[in-house]
Structure formats: structure tokens, C-alpha cells
Amino acid sequence: MASQTLQSVPAEPSPARHEMSPEDAARRDAEGQAYFDKVMAEDSRIEPRDWMPPAYRKTLLRQISQHAHSEIIGMQPEANWISRAPSLKRKAILMAKVQDEAGHGLYLYSAAETLGQPRDAMMQDLMSGKAKYSSIFNYPARTWADMGAIGWMVDGAAIANQVPLCRASFGPYGRAMVRVCKEESFHQRQGFEILLELSHGTPEQKQMAQDAVNRWYAPALMMFGPPDDDSPNSKQSMAWNIKRFSNDELRNRFVGMMMEQVKVLGLTLPDKDIRFNEETKKWEHGPLDWEEFHEVIAGRGQCNAQRLERRREAHQNGAWVREAAAAYAKKQARKQAEKETAA
Amino acid sequence: MSTPETTTDTAAPAEEAAGHGDLTVGVQGASGTGEATASATRITPGNALRPEDIALAVSRGTAKPSEDAAELALRLGDDALILAQRLGHWISRAPELEEDIALGNIALDQLGHARSFLSYAGGLDGRSEDDLAYFRREHEFRSVSLFEQPNGDFAVTIARQFVVSYYQFELYRRLADSTDATLAGIAAKAVKEVDYHRDHSAQWVLRLAHGTDESRARMIHGFQVIWPYVEELFRDDELTGRLSAAGVAVQPSSLRADFDRLTGEVLAEAELEVPQVQPAPGGGRRGLHSEHLGYVLAEMQVLAREFPGASW
Numbered sequence: 001m002a003s004q005t006l007q008s009v010p011a012e013p014s015p016a017r018h019e020m021s022p023e024d025a026a027r028r029d030a031e032g033q034a035y036f037d038k039v040m041a042e043d044s045r046i047e048p049r050d051w052m053p054p055a056y057r058k059t060l061l062r063q064i065s066q067h068a069h070s071e072i073i074g075m076q077p078e079a080n081w082i083s084r085a086p087s088l089k090r091k092a093i094l095m096a097k098v099q100d101e102a103g104h105g106l107y108l109y110s111a112a113e114t115l116g117q118p119r120d121a122m123m124q125d126l127m128s129g130k131a132k133y134s135s136i137f138n139y140p141a142r143t144w145a146d147m148g149a150i151g152w153m154v155d156g157a158a159i160a161n162q163v164p165l166c167r168a169s170f171g172p173y174g175r176a177m178v179r180v181c182k183e184e185s186f187h188q189r190q191g192f193e194i195l196l197e198l199s200h201g202t203p204e205q206k207q208m209a210q211d212a213v214n215r216w217y218a219p220a221l222m223m224f225g226p227p228d229d230d231s232p233n234s235k236q237s238m239a240w241n242i243k244r245f246s247n248d249e250l251r252n253r254f255v256g257m258m259m260e261q262v263k264v265l266g267l268t269l270p271d272k273d274i275r276f277n278e279e280t281k282k283w284e285h286g287p288l289d290w291e292e293f294h295e296v297i298a299g300r301g302q303c304n305a306q307r308l309e310r311r312r313e314a315h316q317n318g319a320w321v322r323e324a325a326a327a328y329a330k331k332q333a334r335k336q337a338e339k340e341t342a343a
Numbered sequence: 344m345s346t347p348e349t350t351t352d353t354a355a356p357a358e359e360a361a362g363h364g365d366l367t368v369g370v371q372g373a374s375g376t377g378e379a380t381a382s383a384t385r386i387t388p389g390n391a392l393r394p395e396d397i398a399l400a401v402s403r404g405t406a407k408p409s410e411d412a413a414e415l416a417l418r419l420g421d422d423a424l425i426l427a428q429r430l431g432h433w434i435s436r437a438p439e440l441e442e443d444i445a446l447g448n449i450a451l452d453q454l455g456h457a458r459s460f461l462s463y464a465g466g467l468d469g470r471s472e473d474d475l476a477y478f479r480r481e482h483e484f485r486s487v488s489l490f491e492q493p494n495g496d497f498a499v500t501i502a503r504q505f506v507v508s509y510y511q512f513e514l515y516r517r518l519a520d521s522t523d524a525t526l527a528g529i530a531a532k533a534v535k536e537v538d539y540h541r542d543h544s545a546q547w548v549l550r551l552a553h554g555t556d557e558s559r560a561r562m563i564h565g566f567q568v569i570w571p572y573v574e575e576l577f578r579d580d581e582l583t584g585r586l587s588a589a590g591v592a593v594q595p596s597s598l599r600a601d602f603d604r605l606t607g608e609v610l611a612e613a614e615l616e617v618p619q620v621q622p623a624p625g626g627g628r629r630g631l632h633s634e635h636l637g638y639v640l641a642e643m644q645v646l647a648r649e650f651p652g653a654s655w
Binding site: 072075076079082083084085086087088089090091092095096098099102103105106109144194197198201202204205310313314317318319320321322323324325326327328331 | 394424427428431432434435436437438439440441442443444447448450451454455457458461472473476477496497549550551553554555557558561642643645646647650653654655
């Protein structure tokens with residue numbers, strides 16, 4: 001589909017690259033690049049077996065692993081309320097949701113592994129603080145209503161971001177996103193339902209819902225990333241068909257959706273400047289505190305230390321279990337081999 | 344309502360080659376019936392008995408428990424609820440992502456069973472699952488000590504789950520034949536899920552026992568910590584005597600032989616001894632609980648009690 005004339009160049013060369021003459025290596029890169037360019041022009045897909053520019057590989061690896069880390073760290077604020085969920089049905093839904101996030105982390109780590117980095121190495125980068133994750137998860141989940149606001153706004157923003165990623169040029173990422181988005185849309189609906197129930201409940205419950213919406217609104221908008229004129233990587237990602245819409249474009253679209261839905265909830269968004277610009281046909285919102293955004297990314301958010309420590313603790317406490325499983329698998333394999341030799 | 348096969352050989356050493364390495368083996372215990380192809384983990388709402396269905400049947404009066412059946416449902420519902428509460432803590436803290444998912448699944452299954460049993464128990468006097476879960480006091484709960492035990496390390500959790508799963512499998516397998524149609528329905532669904540829990544915990548017992556020196560020591564410790572609470576599971580009392588006479592449920596003591604045989608097979612394969620520990624007297628069925636339960640309830644009930652009568 002991608003090309004009639006140009007052929008994919010395998011990512012793993014044979015003979016190995018260091019055994020090639022410089023001329024052969026250069027010719028190979030040129031052929032690979034030509035195929036890659038053709039795929040980009042045709043808006044088709046690159047697969048793990050294909051040659052790809054080193055910068056493309058690096059960008060994807062960073063983005064997919066960050067996305068996976070966000071799912072894993074993102075389990076924590078919601079896991080915080082599993083034990084206290086106020087009804088058994090809500091408890092079941094919340095458990096299933098947090099479990100889904102672990103599943104998303106798994107798909108995404110697997111997609112990233114196809115680019116050549118093992119899960120364990122990515123995990124180490126997360127725990128050492130070298131790799132980033134979405135800064136939204138460094139805010140605390142203070143009340144039950146936060147389960148609603150996170151589902152409705154945070155997962156809502158994630159969907160707005162991720163639906164276009166279903167068409168990302170890297171095959172494994174795009175395919176993972178299809179499944180992730182299906183589950184995320186269920187998550188968003190359950191968040192909306194929590195807020196709806198609260199806003200139609202007692203005055204205290206409604207207040208709890210409003211307070212959560214007030215606290216999560218700005219951080220959710222900032223999930224789309226810095227404004228376009230301050231987003232250095234966006235342009236290249238768009239040229240590579242990874243990103244389809246600019247940060248501001250997605251953010252504005254999201255604000256419009258929130259504005260419609262918040263009316264159904266009977267709540268308000270804490271932003272007096274939201275309006276639909278008739279000239280540009282786009283939604284606009286008030287100023288966001290980008291200084292806070294950069295502070296949280298730099299590690300100075302409310303929960304940065306807590307989230308990472310919890311991940312490290314779980315990882316360290318589980319080390320002996322993983323070692324045992326590996327040792328057992330090895331022994332079983334040896335037994336199996338002995339059996340086969342004997343037979 | 345189909346009943347899974349009574350020959351429970353899924354954990355037998357003879358099945359080892361196809362068994363413990365294969366996560367799907369657990370559901371094979373239900374072969375030969377129309378529901379044999381049903382997945383243990385993916386039950387479609389179409390043919391599964393959901394807690395909401397039971398609550399609806401109870402409110403319409405099409406299902407109404409006898410006083411004794413309600414008490415049994417309360418016992419089994421409380422066991423499952425407290426265990427779900429315990430297991431839920433592992434989500435985001437497990438040794439591997441795969442175990443976050445697996446333990447989360449088991450917690451969800453247990454919570455589902457709890458909701459079904461409690462919805463049915465509440466049918467006696469019109470209380471909902473949430474009335475029972477959130478607005479009873481500690482002495483009104485009917486869970487036994489085993490289910491209340493803290494998670495400990497991963498080996499303690501696995502030891503507890505191993506005992507629970509083999510016990511619940513024998514229990515639900517028989518309860519699926521109950522003269523009480525609702526209890527039979529809940530059990531027939533639950534036994535398939537618990538079969539998977541058996542497989543999960545048995546595999547981990549083998550892995551930890553034959554893994555490293557450390558994991559073996561921890562597995563032995565895990566069983567030592569858990570085993571004092573095994574005895575209570577199989578204790579008969581007046582209620583179980585009446586239920587047994589009425590064909591609603593078998594005596595707990597009658598589950599013991601199969602439990603000992605099947606857990607014994609796994610322990611033998613793991614080269615572990617049944618711990619020689621003294622049994623704790625228990626008393627949860629009469630409302631006399633471990634010291635742990637109060638904390639579990641305090642955490643579970645706090646928000647619901649802040650807003651009594653509120654809807655969520």
C-alpha cells in the first residue's frame with residue numbers, strides 16, 4: 001500500500017551495520033529514508049521491522065514510554081480511593097478502571113519495546129526521575145469527587161489527545177491507542193456519572209463536585225502541553241504524522257466540549273473568559289498559569305516525591321518475587337530440556 | 344444451572360505439564376456442560392447473574408431468602424467483601440504490572456460475589472448491599488479470621504489466596520446444587536472464577552517455593568502465618584446443620600477432605616509441609632472478630648458514613 005516502487009529497508013540489517021562499508025551503510029540509509037518519506041507522504045504506517053530515522057525512533061520511544069509511565073503513575077491518585085469508595089458498585093467500577101490503566105501501561109510498554117528498549121530499562125528511567133510522566137498526576141486526589149473530575153476532565157483531555165494518535169504513523173502505537181481510547185471513553189463516562197450523581201445530591205455533595213472541578217480544570221487544560229509558540233517538538237511530530245493537531249487546537253476543542261457538558265452537570269468551569277470566537281470559529285479560554293506547569297514538571301508539585309517513592313517502593317518490594325519467578329522459569333526450562341534429551 | 348464437574352483434578356501433579364504453566368487450565372474444571380466454554384474472566388452480561396439482577400429479583404419479591412439462607416449469604420458475602428477490600432490494596436503496589444492486573448481481577452471477582460450474596464441477604468429485611476456493607480457495626484459482620492488477615496508480603500497474600508480459593512471452590516461447587524435457586528445461581532457463576540483463582544495461587548506457590556532461597560523462606564513463612572485460621576473455615580454450627588438438613592448448603596466439615604487432598608497435592612509438588620501450627624479459635628460467624636477487622640471497616644465505611652442516606 002505504501003509504495004509500488006520503493007521497498008521497506010529492514011531495521012535490523014544483515015550483515016550487521018558495523019560490517020558494512022561506509023558506502024553500503026550510506027546507501028542503505030538513503031534507501032530507508034526514501035521509503036520512510038514515501039510512507040509519510042502517503043500517510044501510511046511504519047512498522048518496527050522498517051528502517052526509520054534515528055530521531056523518529058527516539059521521539060517515539062520518548063513519547064510512548066512517557067505515555068506508559070503516565071498510565072502507571074496515574075493509577076495512584078485513583079487507587080487512593082478504592083478502599084473508601086462510598087458504594088460497592090462504585091468500588092467495583094473504580095477497581096476495574098485502575099486495573100485498565102495497568103493494562104494500558106502494559107500495551108504501551110510493549111509498543112515501546114518494539115523500538116528496542118526493554119520494559120525494565122524504561123521502568124528504571126521512570127524511577128530514577130530521568131523519564132517524565134504527565135504532570136497532572138502530581139496533583140492530589142483529595143475527595144471522592146476527584147474520582148469524578150479525573151474521569152471527566154483528565155480522561156476527557158487524554159481522549160482528545162489520543163483519538164488522533166490512533167492514526168499515528170508508527171503502527172504499534174496507533175493500534176494500542178485504538179484499544180486505549182475505547183476504554184478511556186468508558187472511564188470518562190463513569191467520571192461524568194459520578195459528578196452528575198454528586199451535583200444532584202445533597203448541597204455538600206454538590207459543593208464537593210464543584211470544588212473538584214475547580215481544582216482539576218486548569219491542570220487538565222495544561223495536559224495538552226505548552227502553547228503552540230512555546231512547543232519546540234510539535235512541528236517535527238506533525239511532520240512525522242505522529243501528532244495531528246497542535247496543542248492549542250486540541251485544548252480549544254476540549255474547552256468547547258467541557259462547556260457543553262458542564263451545563264448538564266449543573267456545575268460551572270472556573271474560567272470567566274471562556275467564549276466561542278465567532279470570527280475564528282474556535283473556543284477560547286482564560287490565561288493558564290504556565291509557571292505552575294513548569295514547576296510541577298521540574299519536580300516541585302504536591303505529589304511528585306510521593307508518586308515516585310510509591311513506584312520505587314512497589315518495585316523494590318517486588319524484587320524478590322520477580323527474581324523467584326525468573327529462577328523458577330529457568331529451572332522449568334532446564335527440566336524440560338533434560339526431558340527432551342532423555343526422550 | 345449447570346454444575347461443574349465434581350472431579351477436581353486441575354491442580355493434580357499428573358496435570359502439571361498442561362497445568363500450572365497455563366493460565367487457561369483453571370476453567371477446564373467446568374467441561375462437559377453448556378457453560379464450559381464460558382471464560383472465567385470475561386463473562387458477558389448476557390448470561391451472567393449480576394448483583395443488580397439479584398437486587399431487582401429481591402425487590403420484586405421473586406427471590407426471597409429464608410432467615411437461614413440470608414444468614415449464610417451474609418457469612419459468605421462478608422468473607423468475600425473483606426477479602427476484596429484487602430486485595431484492592433495491591434492495585435498499584437504489586438511486584439509486576441501483570442500482578443496488579445491479576446490481583447485486581449481476583450479482588451473484582453470477590454467483590455462481585457460479595458455484592459450478589461449481600462444483595463440476597465438484604466432481601467430478608469429490605470436492606471441493600473450498601474446498607475449491609477457500610478452501615479453495620481463490627482460485631483454485626485460475619486466474616487471469619489482468614490479473610491481479615493493483613494496482606495503481609497506477597498507470599499502471605501498468596502498463602503491466604505491459596506487457602507481461600509481451594510476452600511471457596513469446594514464450597515461453591517456444592518452450593519451450585521443448593522435447593523435455594525439464588526444461592527445456587529451465585530455459586531455456579533462464582534465457582535468458575537474461583538477456579539481461576541486456584542490456578543493463579545497454585546502457580547505462585549510453586550514459583551515461590553521453587554524459586555530462590557529467599558522466596559522459599561517467605562512462602563514457608565506465609566503459610567505459617569495463615570494456617571492457624573484454616574480450621575475455622577470447616578467448623579459446623581447450628582445454622583450449617585439446619586441448612587444441610589434442608590439441602591441449602593453442605594456442612595463446612597464435609598469440604599475438608601477434598602480441601603486437604605487438593606492443597607496437599609500442590610504443597611507436595613512445592614515440597615512444602617502442611618504447617619504444624621495450633622488453630623486459632625476464631626468466632627467471626629458469631630461476630631467475634633480479629634483485631635484487624637475494625638481498621639478495615641473504618642477505612643471502608645468512612646465516606647459513606649459521613650453522608651448517611653446520600654446516593655453516589
